[in-house]
Amino acid sequence: MSLETLNRRLEAAKPSATYTIIDRVALRRAEGAQIISLCAGEPDFDTPGHIRAAAINAIHLGHTRYTQVAGLRALREAIARKYQRENGLSVTWQDTLVCSGGKQVIYNALAATLNEGDEVVIPAPYWVSYPEMVQLCGGEPRTVACGAESGFKLTAQRLAEAIGPKTRWLILNSPSNPTGAVYDHGELRALADVLLEHPQVLILADDIYEHLIFDGRQFLTLAQVEPRLAARTLTMNGVSKAYAMTGWRIGFATGPRWLLKAMEKLQGQQTSGACSISQHAAIAALDGPKDFIAHSSEVFQRRRDFMVQLLNQAPGIRCQVPGGAFYAFADCSGLIGKRSPGGLELVDDEAVALALLEESSVAVVQGSAFGLPGHLRIAYALDDESLRAACAAILHFCKNVR
Numbered sequence: 595m596s597l598e599t600l601n602r603r604l605e606a607a608k609p610s611a612t613y614t615i616i617d618r619v620a621l622r623r624a625e626g627a628q629i630i631s632l633c634a635g636e637p638d639f640d641t642p643g644h645i646r647a648a649a650i651n652a653i654h655l656g657h658t659r660y661t662q663v664a665g666l667r668a669l670r671e672a673i674a675r676k677y678q679r680e681n682g683l684s685v686t687w688q689d690t691l692v693c694s695g696g697k698q699v700i701y702n703a704l705a706a707t708l709n710e711g712d713e714v715v716i717p718a719p720y721w722v723s724y725p726e727m728v729q730l731c732g733g734e735p736r737t738v739a740c741g742a743e744s745g746f747k748l749t750a751q752r753l754a755e756a757i758g759p760k761t762r763w764l765i766l767n768s769p770s771n772p773t774g775a776v777y778d779h780g781e782l783r784a785l786a787d788v789l790l791e792h793p794q795v796l797i798l799a800d801d802i803y804e805h806l807i808f809d810g811r812q813f814l815t816l817a818q819v820e821p822r823l824a825a826r827t828l829t830m831n832g833v834s835k836a837y838a839m840t841g842w843r844i845g846f847a848t849g850p851r852w853l854l855k856a857m858e859k860l861q862g863q864q865t866s867g868a869c870s871i872s873q874h875a876a877i878a879a880l881d882g883p884k885d886f887i888a889h890s891s892e893v894f895q896r897r898r899d900f901m902v903q904l905l906n907q908a909p910g911i912r913c914q915v916p917g918g919a920f921y922a923f924a925d926c927s928g929l930i931g932k933r934s935p936g937g938l939e940l941v942d943d944e945a946v947a948l949a950l951l952e953e954s955s956v957a958v959v960q961g962s963a964f965g966l967p968g969h970l971r972i973a974y975a976l977d978d979e980s981l982r983a984a985c986a987a988i989l990h991f992c993k994n995v996r
């Protein structure tokens with residue numbers, strides 16, 4: 595063993611692809627490059643004023659000490675109200691847990707429950723961190739290909755085929771990162787029917803994009819569609835995307851108490867309670883006015899409309915219309931095997947993303963990082979002018995690919 599020997603699971607894990615590109619962009623910008631970044635999944639809006647004011651007030655009132663590991667009771671009560679009001683789940687504050695970001699909710703749930711060899715069913719395309727977290731926690735990601743033909747969604751049949759004796763969890767994410775796909779009532783109902791036949795399977799419903807949903811669609815979460823699954827569903831969410839609070843790091847969940855207790859025990863030995871000031875801000879967010887949510891989903895829908903239309907004009911790019919979130923997941927297979935305007939060989943989607951960054955100063959994330967090669971994830975969480983400039987640069991790039 596050398597001094598620098600690392601944990602085996604960590605060594606086997608890939609670094610976060612989203613952060614790798616976010617960091618690359620930051621580095622280039624520090625060197626003076628002008629880059630339009632469509633790589634980070636975070637709203638470009640400021641956190642609403644009343645939420646910021648609540649945080650400043652919390653500082654003035656001296657709410658600057660440790661909180662309970664599971665979160666402030668007042669926040670947990672606000673979370674319970676949120677689940678009742680928005681999701682029709684009958685939960686009390688004791689059925690909730692607050693973590694430092696949605697990521698910690700997911701990681702703690704997996705770390706608290708997975709034993710060596712347990713499988714986690716993950717529909718692909720998936721958010722980059724799911725399989726890595728599973729692997730870090732000793733489990734085996736069992737990815738299920740869900741391509742454009744099924745609208746990038748898991749079907750009941752695919753789910754039934756994927757569940758086996760070792761299955762411990764299913765991860766469902768709607769609206770989806772990276773595709774923006776939204777599951778409707780019928781689709782969730784069909785998945786629920788399969789899950790009812792497998793009582794050993796836990797379900798993680800990642801609802802973080804709940805409020806970014808378009809064309810009048812109704813957001814539904816699995817435990818609401820099938821209450822009999824609530825006893826084994828961890829319904830997670832957070833304030834990051836809904837209230838433009840990515841930096842405040844507040845995620846939360848509701849689920850069976852035995853699971854929340856185990857996650858709390860882990861958190862008590864790890865990070866303790868989430869930032870006290872952010873927790874006070876999150877109370878203001880959850881209990882406060884909702885006009886910001888309506889406004890931001892309206893803005894994102896408008897941006898989606900022109901982005902998809904412009905991207906589809908680029909030769910070699912094909913893009914479905916996403917129903918939610920703020921990502922376009924574009925098929926770029928028409929560019930692969932060719933040469934970029936600057937002469938780079940476009941051997942795969944990663945090469946396309948790199949060439950776009952180097953030659954067109956537009957940063958996107960390659961689909962292979964999300965489990966579906968031949969695609970690009972294009973986040974449209976940016977002002978209209980920059981988005982139009984990015985699309986023009988992509989169009990110019992694609993027109994000059996040889």
Ligand code: GLU
Pocket residue numbers: 610612613633634635636721722723771
């Ligand atoms: N969830 C966002 C994204 O996919 C933030 C970065 C991350 O945590 O991966 O871009």
